[in-house]
Amino acid sequence: MAEVLTAEAILVATEEVLRRYGPAKATVVDVAKALGVSHGSVYRHFATKAALREAVTRRWLDAIHVEMASVINPEGSAAENLKAWLQHLFDKKRLSHTDEPELFATFRVLVSESCAIPEYHVGHLVGQVARIIRAGVDTQEFVTDDVEKTAQAVWDATDRFHHPAHANEWGDPHIQDAFDAVVSLVIAGLRYNRVPSAAGDA
Amino acid sequence: MAEVLTAEAILVATEEVLRRYGPAKATVVDVAKALGVSHGSVYRHFATKAALREAVTRRWLDAIHVEMASVINPEGSAAENLKAWLQHLFDKKRLSHTDEPELFATFRVLVSESCAIPEYHVGHLVGQVARIIRAGVDTQEFVTDDVEKTAQAVWDATDRFHHPAHANEWGDPHIQDAFDAVVSLVIAGLRYNRVPSAAGDA
Numbered sequence: 473m474a475e476v477l478t479a480e481a482i483l484v485a486t487e488e489v490l491r492r493y494g495p496a497k498a499t500v501v502d503v504a505k506a507l508g509v510s511h512g513s514v515y516r517h518f519a520t521k522a523a524l525r526e527a528v529t530r531r532w533l534d535a536i537h538v539e540m541a542s543v544i545n546p547e548g549s550a551a552e553n554l555k556a557w558l559q560h561l562f563d564k565k566r567l568s569h570t571d572e573p574e575l576f577a578t579f580r581v582l583v584s585e586s587c588a589i590p591e592y593h594v595g596h597l598v599g600q601v602a603r604i605i606r607a608g609v610d611t612q613e614f615v616t617d618d619v620e621k622t623a624q625a626v627w628d629a630t631d632r633f634h635h636p637a638h639a640n641e642w643g644d645p646h647i648q649d650a651f652d653a654v655v656s657l658v659i660a661g662l663r664y665n666r667v668p669s670a671a672g673d674a
Numbered sequence: 675m676a677e678v679l680t681a682e683a684i685l686v687a688t689e690e691v692l693r694r695y696g697p698a699k700a701t702v703v704d705v706a707k708a709l710g711v712s713h714g715s716v717y718r719h720f721a722t723k724a725a726l727r728e729a730v731t732r733r734w735l736d737a738i739h740v741e742m743a744s745v746i747n748p749e750g751s752a753a754e755n756l757k758a759w760l761q762h763l764f765d766k767k768r769l770s771h772t773d774e775p776e777l778f779a780t781f782r783v784l785v786s787e788s789c790a791i792p793e794y795h796v797g798h799l800v801g802q803v804a805r806i807i808r809a810g811v812d813t814q815e816f817v818t819d820d821v822e823k824t825a826q827a828v829w830d831a832t833d834r835f836h837h838p839a840h841a842n843e844w845g846d847p848h849i850q851d852a853f854d855a856v857v858s859l860v861i862a863g864l865r866y867n868r869v870p871s872a873a874g875d876a
Contacts, residue, residue, distance in 0.1 A: 621851075624855065625856045625859045626859070628855070629831040629856050629860065631833065631840075635839075637839035638837075649823075650827070653823050654831050656863075657828070657831060659863075660864075660866035661861075661863030661866065662859070662862075663866055664862035664865055664866040
């Protein structure tokens with residue numbers, strides 16, 4: 473058995489064990505049992521329980537990053553892309569919180585176990601927002617002298633719709649209106665100071 | 675003694691008791707003891723412990739509302755007023771969280787005990803933001819077709835800097851930069867779509 477045991481198989485089994493037992497109870501022994509191997513075989517791939525949990529979390533977050541990147545339409549306007557991207561993230565988090573509250577809570581615990589993980593996750597997503605804004609600056613749809621800082625500001629300004637501390641507000645019947653109003657305000661902010669298209673340098 | 679016992683004196687004593695014992699342990703008997711009266715005398719003014727706690731919370735929030743309203747300078751521009759108002763709120767909350775963490779936690783518990791209280795508090799503050807925006811619309815500094823909705827959007831977009839769920843981020847050394855970036859973006863959003871001053875109706 474040991475020679476066919478891949479890191480990927482361990483990660484899949486660990487995610488399933490976490491889903492079943494929750495983050496407080498899931499152990500490496502449970503993962504080994506689910507795979508029909510000894511816990512030593514699991515430790516050969518992941519030196520510690522913490523390393524295994526971090527790898528599962530990163531794998532799960534990477535899937536989200538790929539999905540979020542796919543929302544960006546290279547043919548779309550920057551405003552359309554930003555709106556669609558923020559909406560997709562909000563819908564994804566809201567549905568996950570409503571439909572799979574235990575899994576949502578599990579991953580919330582996992583993400584908060586290491587300082588490196590939230591930084592990794594937020595860094596990736598803010599990087600995607602920066603990509604959208606940069607495209608908007610290139611087409612003169614948006615104006616900013618600091619794309620990275622502005623991307624972080626967009627992220628912060630919309631945190632009611634992605635930060636898990638606000639998850640209990642996502643069931644509010646007016647939450648979509650609130651989202652629309654904030655996103656409009658943010659997009660108007662990104663457009664302000666747009667250089668008139670006929671302006672010269674001199 | 676009973677004839678000089680005012681509701682105000684009870685509220686002052688209750689705040690002190692809450693400050694000393696915390697929200698979980700403070701009782702009406704403690705309040706009565708601190709005032710040297712029977713608990714019956716306290717109940718003559720406040721029918722239940724919940725009513726007393728709610729009255730203390732409202733009194734404390736009202737003082738904040740008065741202080742926040744005083745930040746608005748009738749001679750200032752709307753952008754200056756909005757920035758100063760948001761900064762004052764942020765500084766106030768941040769200092770309270772850093773310097774008096776137990777009192778901050780106490781009032782956080784009190785505010786969350788009744789659904790009416792957060793609505794009352796947020797409603798008041800969003801009303802002040804609406805007042806600032808309306809003044810900006812009157813002077814054509816800001817543009818919006820819905821002042822109330824926009825005020826709520828400004829409140830939501832800045833929640834990282836006033837919502838207690840984010841209090842653990844307020845010690846971040848870059849938090850003031852993050853605040854400045856969000857407030858800039860929001861103010862730019864409020865200015866966008868400004869009708870050119872020479873525009874006619876026809």
